[in-house]
Amino acid sequence: MTELPRVEAFTDGACKGNPGPGGWGVLLRMGDKERELSGGEALTTNNRMELTAAIEALTALKRPCHVALSTDSRYVMDGLTKWVKGWQRNGWRTADKKPVKNVELWQALVAACGRHRVEWQWVKGHAGHPGNERADRLASDAAVAAGRR
Known part of the structure; x- marks a missing residue:
């Protein structure tokens, strides 16, 4: 079996108001x-x-990769590592039988994870982690730009 290429992914989202103009940022690193x-x-x-x-x-x-995906979002990390199997089992409903919010994005994330071996890593936001800070800057800049449209 061939070893999958290793990729580090640092991800972040930002919103200027919630709801409001928002942005997302990603830093991918391979070697x-x-x-x-x-x-x-x-x-x-x-x-x-x-x-x-x-x-x-x-x-x-x-192509398929071994991805170390860092996020400062407990919502994303816990959703994928703790809650999603129950949601799927319950027809994309929460434990209290309400529809899962952002279901189309959760389904897209599950599908995207299916191509890769994903290792989830939580990092504290705004704590000086270089990869997270770069992803945060990209997301924040994109949110500002989206607010100008």
């Missing part, structure tokens, strides 16, 4: 190569941007 990605929406929420950042990071990879 000494780096790639930055970002985008935004005129009216969104922070949680949607956090999910979008993780989806964009994984879908940007052209």
Whole structure:
């Protein structure tokens, strides 16, 4: 069995108002190569941007990889590592039978994870972690740009 290429992905979302203009940012690193990605929406929420950042990071990879994905969002990390199996079992409903919020993004993230071996890592936001700070700057800049549209 061939070893999968290792990629580090740092993801973040930002929103200027919640809801409001939002942005997402991604820093991908494979060895000494780096790639930055970002985008935004005129009216969104922070949680949607956090999910979008993780989806964009994984879908940007052209082949299956072993991805160390860092996020400062407990919502994203706990959703994928703790809650999603129950949601799927319950027909995308929460434990109290309400529809899962942002279901289309959760489904897209599950599909994107299916192509890769993802190792989730939580980092404290705004604590000086270099990869997270770069992803945060990309997301924040994209949110500001989305607010100008």
